[in-house]
Amino acid sequence: MESTVRLDHNHQLTVRDFPYIVKWREDRCKRCGRCTAVCPTFAIEPSIALQREIRSEGIMPEPRVSRKIVTIVRQSTDIDRYCTGCGACTLVCPNEAIEPEYNPQHKFLFHKNKGGHPYTRGGRRNDPNPSALDHLKFTRISMLTDPALDAGRHEFRIRTYLGRIPSPTELPLKVENGRLEINRAVSRFAPPVREIYPVMIGSMSIGALSPTMWEGLAMGITYLNEVEKMPVVMATGEGGIPPRLLKSRFIKYFILQIASGYFGWDEIVRAIPRMVDDPCAIEIKYGQGAKPGDGGLLMANKVVRLIAEIRGVPQGIDLPSPPTHQTKYSIEEAVAKMIQSMAMAWGFRVPVFPKISGTRTAKAVLNNLLRNPYAAALSIDGEEGGTGAAYNVSMDKMGHPIASNIRDCYLDLVRQGKQNELPLIASGGIGKRGNVAANAAALFMLGASAVTIGKYVMQAAAGCFGDEMNRCDVCNIGKCPRGITTQEPRLYRRLDPDKVAERVVEVFKTIDVELRKIFAPLGRSTELPIGMSDALCADDAAIAERLQIGYVC
Amino acid sequence: MCRLVAITSNEYLNPMEAVLALETMHEGHDGSGMGLLLKNLGGEFSDLKDYPILSGICSNEGLRAIDQFMWDAGFRIKHEWRPVLKPVADIRRRDHYFAKVYEYPDDYKERPFPEKEDLLLRTRLALRIMGEDDQSTIVFSFYPDVLAIKEVGDPLRLSEFFGLNDSRLKSKIVFAQGRQNTNYDINLYACHPFFIQGFASMTNGENTAFVPIKEYLMSRGVPGYVGYNSDSEVFAHILHFTVRQLGYPLLYYKDIITPLTPSEMEGRLDREALLLLKSSLRPLCIDGPNMVIGFTPDGACFMVHDSKKLRPGSVGGMKGRVALVSEECGLDSAIPDRDRSLDIFPMKYDMVIVSPRAEEVRVWNQRYGWTTTIS
Numbered sequence: 062m063e064s065t066v067r068l069d070h071n072h073q074l075t076v077r078d079f080p081y082i083v084k085w086r087e088d089r090c091k092r093c094g095r096c097t098a099v100c101p102t103f104a105i106e107p108s109i110a111l112q113r114e115i116r117s118e119g120i121m122p123e124p125r126v127s128r129k130i131v132t133i134v135r136q137s138t139d140i141d142r143y144c145t146g147c148g149a150c151t152l153v154c155p156n157e158a159i160e161p162e163y164n165p166q167h168k169f170l171f172h173k174n175k176g177g178h179p180y181t182r183g184g185r186r187n188d189p190n191p192s193a194l195d196h197l198k199f200t201r202i203s204m205l206t207d208p209a210l211d212a213g214r215h216e217f218r219i220r221t222y223l224g225r226i227p228s229p230t231e232l233p234l235k236v237e238n239g240r241l242e243i244n245r246a247v248s249r250f251a252p253p254v255r256e257i258y259p260v261m262i263g264s265m266s267i268g269a270l271s272p273t274m275w276e277g278l279a280m281g282i283t284y285l286n287e288v289e290k291m292p293v294v295m296a297t298g299e300g301g302i303p304p305r306l307l308k309s310r311f312i313k314y315f316i317l318q319i320a321s322g323y324f325g326w327d328e329i330v331r332a333i334p335r336m337v338d339d340p341c342a343i344e345i346k347y348g349q350g351a352k353p354g355d356g357g358l359l360m361a362n363k364v365v366r367l368i369a370e371i372r373g374v375p376q377g378i379d380l381p382s383p384p385t386h387q388t389k390y391s392i393e394e395a396v397a398k399m400i401q402s403m404a405m406a407w408g409f410r411v412p413v414f415p416k417i418s419g420t421r422t423a424k425a426v427l428n429n430l431l432r433n434p435y436a437a438a439l440s441i442d443g444e445e446g447g448t449g450a451a452y453n454v455s456m457d458k459m460g461h462p463i464a465s466n467i468r469d470c471y472l473d474l475v476r477q478g479k480q481n482e483l484p485l486i487a488s489g490g491i492g493k494r495g496n497v498a499a500n501a502a503a504l505f506m507l508g509a510s511a512v513t514i515g516k517y518v519m520q521a522a523a524g525c526f527g528d529e530m531n532r533c534d535v536c537n538i539g540k541c542p543r544g545i546t547t548q549e550p551r552l553y554r555r556l557d558p559d560k561v562a563e564r565v566v567e568v569f570k571t572i573d574v575e576l577r578k579i580f581a582p583l584g585r586s587t588e589l590p591i592g593m594s595d596a597l598c599a600d601d602a603a604i605a606e607r608l609q610i611g612y613v614c
Numbered sequence: 615m616c617r618l619v620a621i622t623s624n625e626y627l628n629p630m631e632a633v634l635a636l637e638t639m640h641e642g643h644d645g646s647g648m649g650l651l652l653k654n655l656g657g658e659f660s661d662l663k664d665y666p667i668l669s670g671i672c673s674n675e676g677l678r679a680i681d682q683f684m685w686d687a688g689f690r691i692k693h694e695w696r697p698v699l700k701p702v703a704d705i706r707r708r709d710h711y712f713a714k715v716y717e718y719p720d721d722y723k724e725r726p727f728p729e730k731e732d733l734l735l736r737t738r739l740a741l742r743i744m745g746e747d748d749q750s751t752i753v754f755s756f757y758p759d760v761l762a763i764k765e766v767g768d769p770l771r772l773s774e775f776f777g778l779n780d781s782r783l784k785s786k787i788v789f790a791q792g793r794q795n796t797n798y799d800i801n802l803y804a805c806h807p808f809f810i811q812g813f814a815s816m817t818n819g820e821n822t823a824f825v826p827i828k829e830y831l832m833s834r835g836v837p838g839y840v841g842y843n844s845d846s847e848v849f850a851h852i853l854h855f856t857v858r859q860l861g862y863p864l865l866y867y868k869d870i871i872t873p874l875t876p877s878e879m880e881g882r883l884d885r886e887a888l889l890l891l892k893s894s895l896r897p898l899c900i901d902g903p904n905m906v907i908g909f910t911p912d913g914a915c916f917m918v919h920d921s922k923k924l925r926p927g928s929v930g931g932m933k934g935r936v937a938l939v940s941e942e943c944g945l946d947s948a949i950p951d952r953d954r955s956l957d958i959f960p961m962k963y964d965m966v967i968v969s970p971r972a973e974e975v976r977v978w979n980q981r982y983g984w985t986t987t988i989s
Contacts, residue, residue, distance in 0.1 A: 203820060208903060208924060215922060218875060222893050229860055229894045234887050239863050241887035254893055256876065478833030480826075481897050584822025587873070587921055588899040592826040 074138045078168045080531055081146035081161035083136040089158035092132050096150035096159050101540035104144035105159075108135035134159065140172050147526040147533035149542035163530055170453070180453040183536025183546065185351060185490075185516055186445050187457055189529040192490045193464040193604050197503040200598040200613055202582040212574070212581035219576055220292070221511045221589050223342055224254030224412040224437045226482050250434060253412050255341055258285075258293040259589055260501050260572055262565075263442075263488050263513035264318045264344060264416070266298030268359045268368040268380070269449035269536070271553035274523055274545045277561025279306070281522070282314050284566050293569055294341045296513065299357045299382060301325015301371045307332040312340050318416075319403065320346035321356045322382030324372040330406070339411050342437065343403045347386065347396075348418030350442030350489040352451035353459045356382030360450060362539040365548040392429045404435045412437030419443040419461030419489060427470050431483055440513070441466050443489025447516040447527075449546055450537035463489045464507060468608045471508020471592060480592060484510035492517030493529070497568075498575030505589050506597045507608060519545055522564035523556060616806065616818045617792040618940040620907045621948050622915045624971040625934070626656035626784035629763075633773045635939065635947040636792045647793035648769040651807040651814055652761045652785035654913055658695060659759070665692055665715045666734050669754045669762040670741070671802070673709045676750030680741060687737060688719025695783070697763075697776040705767045705775045713761045731757075731811045735838045742803075742841075752802050755809045761785070764805045786971065787909060791816045804843035808850035811838065812911030815853055818940050819904040819925045821845035823897075830897035831855065849906050852898050857910060864910055865978055866891065868965040871900045872921040874980055881981060907938045913970035923962040929975065930957035933988055936972040956987055 076082045083105055097107050110133050117124045136144060144161050151160040173180040203209045210217075233251070235244040262282065267275045278295055285291045292314075299320035306312060307329060317340045319326055349355070359368070359380040369376040389395045396415065403413040414437040417426055423441055430436035443463025448456065467487045474480040487509035491500045493516075501512045519525035523545045526533035536546035544556035580586060583596045590596060598613040599605035605612035617639040619632045629650050636648070659667070672680055684691070693715040699707060717723075722733055738756040745751025754762035761783070765772050769792045773779065791806040806816035821827070824845035831839040831851050836859060839851050849871075856867045873892040879885040902920025905927040909915045917927050917938045929938045930945045930952050937948035945957065956975075960966050963980040975988035 203822065210901075210922070222896070226893045226896070227890070229891070232887075232890050232894055234862075234890065236861065236863060239865075240884045241862060241866060241891070242884060243886050243890075475829045475833055478830075478835065480830065480833070481894070584820065584903070585901050587901055588823075588896055590823070590826075591897070592829060593823060595825045 074140060074172060076136050076138060077164065077166065078172065079136075079138070079143050080164055080167040080169045081144040082164050083134070083144050083150070083159060083161050085134045086158045087133065089156045090134065091156055091158075093155065095153040095155070097134060099149045099153050099542060101147065101149065101535055101538075101542045102145055103142050104137050105134050105150060106137060108133050140175055143169065143173070145533050145535055146530070147535070147542050149526070169531075181450060181537055182453055182456070182531075182534045183447075183449045183451070184527045184531070184534035185447040185456065185529065186460075187529055187531045188445075192445055192493050193462055193599075193608075194490065194500040194503050195494055195496060196599050196601045196604050197464075197597055197610075198600065198613070199502065199579055199583060199596055200611065201596040203584050204582075210581040210584060210586050212577040215581070215586055217577045217580065217586045219259060219573060219580075219589065220256050221259035222254050222484060223257050223414075223511065224484070225252035225434065226254060226484070227252065228479070228482055250409065252434070252437065253410050255412060256292065257341065257511070258291050258569070259505065259511045260497075260569070261293065261316070261486075261511060261513045262295035262518055263446075263515040264296040264298035264316075264346065265449075265515055266300035266318075266357070266359070267302060267371060268300045268363055268548070269298060269546055271541070271544055271547050271556065272367065273553045273556040273558045274519075274561060277522065277556070277558035278518065278565055279311075280558060280562035281565025283311055284562060285569055286314050289566065289570065291569060291573065296344055299324050299346060300359070300368070301328050303371060304328055304332060308335050308337065310338050312336060313338045315340050316342045316344050318344045318346055320382050321384070321386045322380060324374065324380060324382070327373045328371060333406060339407055342412040342414065343407075344440065345399060345403065345413065345415045347389075347415050348420070348442065349448060350418045350444050350446035350460050350463070351448035352455040353418035353420065354384055355451055355455055356384045358382070358450040358537075360537055360539060363548045368548060392426065396429075397433050397435075400433060401435045414438035414440055414486070416440035416442060416486075419463055419466045421461060423461070423466050423470055424473050427473060427483070431477070431479055436483065438484040438486055438510070439470070440486035440488065441470070443487070445490025445493060446488055447519075463487050463504070464604075465607050467504060467509050468507045472609065474508070475592070480508070486511045486513060488513040488515070498572045498579065501572070502576055502579045502590070503597060505591050506593045508592050510589070510591055518565065518568060521568045522561050616816075616940070617944070618806075618816050618818055618905075618907055619790045619944050619948060620788065620816075620909075620915055620938040621935070622787045622909075622913070622938075622968050622972045623935045624786065624973070626786055627788050628778070628781070628784060629788045629790065630773055630778045631948060632788040632790035633769050633778065635937065635944040636769050636790050638943040638947045639792065639941045647764065647766045647802070647805050648772045649789075649791045649793070649805040649807055649816070650763040651755070651789040651809060652783065652787065653759060653814070653909060654786035655759055655761060656784035656786070657782040658693070659715070659761070662693055662715050663759045665717060666756055666758050667761055668714045668716065668738075668741075668756045669712070669760075670752050671708050671711055671765070672745065672751045673749075676745050677710050679744060680751055683741065683744065684716065684737075688721070689716040689737070691715070692717050695761075697781065700775055700777055702771045702775040705765070705771055707775075711763070711765075711776070735811060739837060739840065757809070757812065760809060762807075762809060764802050766802065787913060787915065789814060789816055789907070789909070801843045803841055806844065806846060808844075808847045810850055810854045811858060813850060813854040813857065813908065815846075815850040815906050815908035817846035817849050817904050817906045819902060819920070821848060821904060822901050823899065824848065826897050827852070827900070834859070846904075849904070850908070853908055853910075855898075864914065864916065864967065865965060868918050868978070868980060870895045870898050871906075871918070872962070872980075873899055878981055905940060915968040917960055917966045919960060919962055919964070921962050926959075928957055928959050929966045929968070930954065931972065931975070931988065933974070934972050936968045936975055936988065938966070938968065958987055
């Protein structure tokens with residue numbers, strides 16, 4: 062006779078197969094329902110269970126069995142409703158009755174491809190190991206042979222240049238009465254150069270980010286510029302920016318990005334005649350470190366009315382940018398033309414530079430750009446950069462680490478004597494473990510002129526849950542529990558833009574102090590320690606050898 | 615930290631005067647070496663001002679190699695000075711110390727001086743490379759009217775060793791450095807003053823931005839920008855690059871190594887040019903702690919500091935005789951009867967320039983311009 066309860070549960074998953082197992086404590090739970098309401102993936106749900114209870118009341122044991130229906134919080138075993146480990150449930154629980162726990166034995170990637178659709182997500186490379194940058198330390202400390210600078214008392218000026226810098230032999234100068242003057246008789250293109258703070262906020266689009274998050278970042282950098290006098294700039298990402306901002310004087314704090322979908326550029330081009338100031342720069346995105354070979358992707362559920370209007374597209378459709386610019390034929394011709402066209406649009410007053418994903422072919426790109434006088438910089442985005450939406454395989458298994466990529470490019474520039482002419486901008490994994498200033502300083506010493514940060518700001522300024530253990534990482538579905546990467550008012554209203562702005566300011570002021578603390582004992586205070594590789598060592602011999610720096614143990 | 619003395623005068627000086635001034639700062643150098651650079655030579659060199667002088671040290675084999683090389687290159691010896699060496703404890707004598715004066719090769723005699731300068735530089739570098747492995751030849755300078763002496767040891771003992779007191783060696787400019795060795799191995803090529811094509815400098819302190827500056831200079835395509843056994847050698851090459859290669863007036867040396875901020879440039883008439891220099895020559899910015907004393911081919915001497923004045927330095931004297939030193943006690947020794955109220959202690963924006971023959975001392979402030987103190 063067959064049991065009424067089937068024991069054959071093949072083709073079903075258990076919570077042990079999932080990356081996070083929700084630990085729910087029945088004794089602490091008051092069944093308020095907040096956790097299930099806040100869960101972005103509906104991984105937990107209110108449910109009922111039949112409980113068998115044996116009780117004995119009285120002096121003699123007289124066990125009595127009773128059965129009752131109780132309400133519980135149950136974790137789903139549907140692969141599409143997996144617990145992301147975000148911890149929003151823990152955040153809202155008044156009694157500390159629930160929390161997700163990482164399950165190192167999970168088999169998530171074996172199953173997350175239902176319908177033949179590979180796993181897509183937001184976030185970053187799921188590799189919790191320290192990056193090469195975190196193996197670097199600053200080992201040349203001036204003490205007794207020479208006095209160290211005092212980070213607290215000496216004057217420090219932490220700035221960098223964004224723009225093509227002519228070599229001294231190309232400067233249009235003449236000597237008049239023992240003084241150098243501009244030689245106006247020489248009609249030579251004078252490239253625009255901006256003096257900015259060397260840590261920037263990297264490209265995150267107004268569609269990928271929620272209105273409150275984007276507004277918070279924008280207010281933060283504006284405050285830094287106007288009140289703190291720190292010229293921190295922010296890149297927009299693909300997708301334009303609000304028309305009012307385009308025509309405001311604050312546009313100078315923004316780097317406008319044009320990418321392969323050209324989203325938002327109708328509005329930008331139309332606004333050019335009415336702009337009261339120039340943008341800081343134009344970034345042409347050719348690649349992104351988190352998902353090399355893929356274009357930008359904004360899922361339909363994030364294309365709400367505001368986004369559709371800014372981008373000039375219908376509402377509620379997926380917006381996949383092509384992996385490459387459709388007009389791109391070759392770097393010598395089409396890319397050069399695109400750089401020149403963008404420069405021309407603003408009367409050659411705005412630096413224009415390409416951004417590529419970290420790659421072994423970066424030096425070839427670099428050398429082509431060196432021959433293009435309108436290329437203002439080269440931005441390289443390493444494999445540990447973040448994204449709002451991409452295939453897991455792209456994020457986890459494709460790309461190039463930033464440290465060796467930047468070092469190779471810098472040493473190539475040194476070999477050609479052009480190390481000060483084409484600034485290198487590094488990004489991807491800076492501040493992965495929270496050491497944002499140290500990672501940035503290490504990249505300067507390896508040869509970068511500036512760095513950009515994205516994920517770090519999201520985590521530090523808005524409390525993004527994401528990490529390298531695949532926690533949360535649902536930026537792509539528009540259900541961000543923090544309200545950072547969503548267009549749902551219900552979610553983004555959780556985020557107070559004023560508080561984000563305050564945190565942005567705090568973050569950059571902290572970075573500034575920490576950079577001084579690093580630079581002071583190395584004896585650098587008026588210029589960035591670009592290429593000062595003798596101050597840097599690795600605690601890993603292979604990394605040291607690869608980066609051509611010292612090894613310490 | 616090394617100790618530095620430069621004396622510039624309208625009369626010929628015995629280099630001993632600079633060595634004695636160094637001695638007053640003895641606690642600042644450890645006797646690990648001394649460098650002497652003499653310009654505008656007198657005595658037996660007074661009639662040889664147009665002929666290049668090769669200064670250096672060599673072994674017996676090295677001497678033969680030098681003579682052969684120079685002969686093959688078309689140089690013909692015209693005069694030779696050798697110190698009369700005296701045995702002194704703790705000074706290890708090498709085979710030959712020399713200053714050889716040459717005639718230019720026939721095909722260079724009528725060429726413009728810059729071409730001659732390039733020939734001299736290439737020749738010096740070839741000789742340096744020739745003896746680099748076995749230290750059989752060490753050459754410090756090869757240039758008209760300039761002579762260099764360097765050796766390991768205490769400056770006072772070295773002067774006795776070289777017999778400087780009784781020497782007929784005289785010059786109107788003497789640069790002397792007492793070394794404070796910061797590396798265990800002592801390399802004579804690391805000993806200041808450094809010289810290249812008429813420009814010289816000596817420095818105290820650590821050059822914290824040595825690597826990027828060195829990489830920048832080495833990638834300029836100028837043959838002489840090599841070596842760098844000392845992190846201070848780049849100061850001489852930045853000077854050469856600024857004035858000779860780029861053709862900028864000397865003052866811009868200060869603007870390049872310690873650039874003003876854009877707001878500080880506001881009062882300068884050349885601010886547009888300065889902004890371009892600041893970005894274009896960003897890798898040559900120093901951050902100290904350094905004090906630099908140098909001379910240019912016309913015989914002007916100068917002193918500058920890093921942008922925070924992390925090193926001392928003073929200038930004093932009278933018309934016709936001025937000293938630039940790392941400590942004031944050196945001034946008291948070199949020019950005791952000067953008007954001390956005219957002593958200059960240059961600050962972070964200042965560049966002190968002593969005109970040729972010490973006719974005039976002027977202080978140029980990067981922000982506020984000129985002040986004349988001695989004329």
